[in-house]
Amino acid sequence: MxxxxxxxxxxxxxxxxxxxxxxxMDCKINDIGYTNRVENYFNAGFDAVIANPFVGWEDGLQPVxxxxxxxxxxxxxxxxxxxxxxxxGYGQMIYDSKxxxxxxxxxxxxxxxxxxxxxxAVVGGTYPEKIREIYAILKGKVPIYSPxxxxxxxxxKAAVSSGARYLIIGRAITLARSPGEAxxxxxxxxxxx
Amino acid sequence: MxxxxxxxxxxxxxxxxxxxxxxxMDCKINDIGYTNRVENYFNAGFDAVIANPFVGWEDGLQPVxxxxxxxxxxxxxxxxxxxxxxxxGYGQMIYDSKxxxxxxxxxxxxxxxxxxxxxxAVVGGTYPEKIREIYAILKGKVPIYSPxxxxxxxxxKAAVSSGARYLIIGRAITLARSPGEAxxxxxxxxxxx
Numbered sequence: 001m002x003x004x005x006x007x008x009x010x011x012x013x014x015x016x017x018x019x020x021x022x023x024x025m026d027c028k029i030n031d032i033g034y035t036n037r038v039e040n041y042f043n044a045g046f047d048a049v050i051a052n053p054f055v056g057w058e059d060g061l062q063p064v065x066x067x068x069x070x071x072x073x074x075x076x077x078x079x080x081x082x083x084x085x086x087x088x089g090y091g092q093m094i095y096d097s098k099x100x101x102x103x104x105x106x107x108x109x110x111x112x113x114x115x116x117x118x119x120x121a122v123v124g125g126t127y128p129e130k131i132r133e134i135y136a137i138l139k140g141k142v143p144i145y146s147p148x149x150x151x152x153x154x155x156x157k158a159a160v161s162s163g164a165r166y167l168i169i170g171r172a173i174t175l176a177r178s179p180g181e182a183x184x185x186x187x188x189x190x191x192x193x
Numbered sequence: 194m195x196x197x198x199x200x201x202x203x204x205x206x207x208x209x210x211x212x213x214x215x216x217x218m219d220c221k222i223n224d225i226g227y228t229n230r231v232e233n234y235f236n237a238g239f240d241a242v243i244a245n246p247f248v249g250w251e252d253g254l255q256p257v258x259x260x261x262x263x264x265x266x267x268x269x270x271x272x273x274x275x276x277x278x279x280x281x282g283y284g285q286m287i288y289d290s291k292x293x294x295x296x297x298x299x300x301x302x303x304x305x306x307x308x309x310x311x312x313x314a315v316v317g318g319t320y321p322e323k324i325r326e327i328y329a330i331l332k333g334k335v336p337i338y339s340p341x342x343x344x345x346x347x348x349x350k351a352a353v354s355s356g357a358r359y360l361i362i363g364r365a366i367t368l369a370r371s372p373g374e375a376x377x378x379x380x381x382x383x384x385x386x
Contacts, residue, residue, distance in 0.1 A: 004197045030223050030245055032276040032345075034364075052223055054247050056278025083225040085249025093288040095295070097281070102288070152225075171227075 005044045013045035022047040024145075026168075028078060030055045033063035039071070048074030048119060053112045054089070065116060074119030079134055080106040082124030082148025106130060110137040120145050120166075125154030128162040135163025149186065151175075156186060160193035198237045206238035215240040217338075219361070221271060223248045226256035232264070241267030241312060246305045247282070258309060267312030272327055273299040275317030275341025299323060303330040313338050313359075318347030321355040328356030342379065344368075349379060353386035 016023045025041045029051035041049050049068070051061055061075070068075045080090045090106050106123075113121045114137070121138060123131045125146035135144060146164035148154040150172025159167060169186050176182035209216045218234045222244035234242050242261070244254055254268070261268045273283045283299050299316075306314045307330070314331060316324045318339035328337060339357035341347040343365020352360060362379055369375035 004200070007197070026228075028223050030221050032274065034344075052245075052247075054245075054282035055274070056276075056281030059277040060281070062278075081225065081248070083249075084252040085255075088249030088253070088290070089247035092290060094298075095286040097285060105287075151227075 005040060010044050017045065024048045024050060024074075024076065026050045028052055029061070029064060033059045033061075036061075036064050038064045038067050042067070042071045042073050046073070048076055050076045050078060050122060053077045053079075053109045053116075057116070061116070075116075076120035076122060076145060077109060077113045077116070077118045079109045079113060079121040080123045080127060080130045082126045082146075082152050082154065086124060086127070106134060107137065110134045110142075113138065113142045118142055122147065122168075123164070124152075125149045125156075125159035125164060125167060126152050128155070128158040131159060131162035131164055156189040157193040160190055198233060203237050210238065217241045217243065217267075217269065219243045221245055222254070222257060226252045226254075229254075229257050231257045231260050235260070235264045235266050239266070241269055243269045243271060243315060246270045246272075246302045246309075250309070254309070268309075269313035269315060269338060270302060270306045270309070270311045272302045272306060272314040273316045273320060273323045275319045275339075275345050275347065279317060279320070299327060300330065303327045303335075306331065306335045311335055315340060315361075316357070317345075318342045318349075318352035318357060318360060319345050321348070321351040324352060324355035324357055349382040350386045353383055 013023050023046050025046040027049055029036050029049055038049055051064055055061055065075050080086055092105050093102055094105050094108060096103055096108060110121060121134065121142050122145050123134050126148040131144060131146060143165035144163055145166045145168055146159040147168035149156055149159060149167050149169045156167060167186065167190055173179050173182045206216050216239050218239040220242055222229050222242055231242055244257055248254055258268050273279055285298050286295055287298050287301060289296055289301060303314060314327065314335050315338050316327050319341040324337060324339060336358035337356055338359045338361055339352040340361035342349055342352060342360050342362045349360060360383055366372050366375045
């Protein structure tokens with residue numbers, strides 16, 4: 001059920017901020033610059049947005065990065081997603097348009113995360129081997145956020161030990177009998193990893 | 194300004210339907226299946242959604258197509274976008290994962306539009322040569338929708354004569370001094386093309 005950006009969503013954002021927690025809009029932006037309208041999310045209080053680098057720079061993500069910089073917010077790029085078909089797009093082999101080199105799409109995306117000074121890179125917690133490979137490119141300059149822990153089968157220890165700095169956990173907490181207990185469980189597991 | 198899906202947006206949808214016009218949600222879906230929640234758009238009255246084939250099939254667009262079929266609505270796939278950086282993603286050269294063949298990304302996307310029985314393909318009106326090339330693959334089995342006419346520099350005649358069946362026109366109408374007059378202008382230009 002949609003909550004309304006300046007209504008239910010804004011109240012959740014304010015609650016999180018009152019607990020000193022940052023909030024990220026996982027909107028997977030992939031439209032033309034004019035339409036992305038990222039300032040709406042930032043005006044509603046979000047500290048960062050997630051965007052798809054597939055859309056490219058000029059008239060695509062460039063205005064998103066510019067608005068974010070101006071408003072002192074973050075842009076996190078999708079580098080490898082958590083779902084089963086991730087291999088189709090994120091895992092496909094491409095020719096680098098500059099070098100003519102053959103490489104996986106996610107390597108090109110990790111390189112864009114560095115070149116564009118992204119504030120984070122999303123790599124599915126369901127693919128720890130991809131986290132390791134992408135961490136080797138990002139070298140800690142761009143932190144890795146890993147979704148897919150729990151409901152999608154990702155494992156906390158495998159993701160963190162492969163290089164994930166943050167875990168994105170949805171259903172395994174929100175649909176748990178006791179969400180608070182589930183959240184504490186994952187926090188403790190991450191600390192021990 | 195966000196209007197709220199079941200509030201302002203729904204009123205626009207109802208107004209369009211009262212004039213016998215279909216409405217398409219240009220949300221450029223590119224999330225995992227569980228999160229796409231396309232039924233919300235259909236429940237709000239939309240006749241079709243636009244999705245990014247880059248997300249892939251399994252646990253990606255498969256549930257979107259399934260829900261659409263169940264609810265008798267449409268799914269339109271992005272094949273080549275209208276903005277300047279479209280070459281970066283949609284125009285990149287890839288290796289086909291099945292055949293090992295080297296081809297442009299948009300050719301692979303057009304082939305997915307056919308294989309997945311999409312109800313439409315979006316090809317930027319700013320790139321009539323791409324419309325022509327993609328039309329040659331789709332052969333009228335999947336109609337082409339062309340955005341980017343007007344504000345982004347796309348030309349009605351070039352788009353239609355290259356194979357576009359429908360034109361998506363935003364700012365050139367919405368920001369016109371007389372939107373009704375602008376809409377009639379584009380309609381007449383399309384009919385003459």
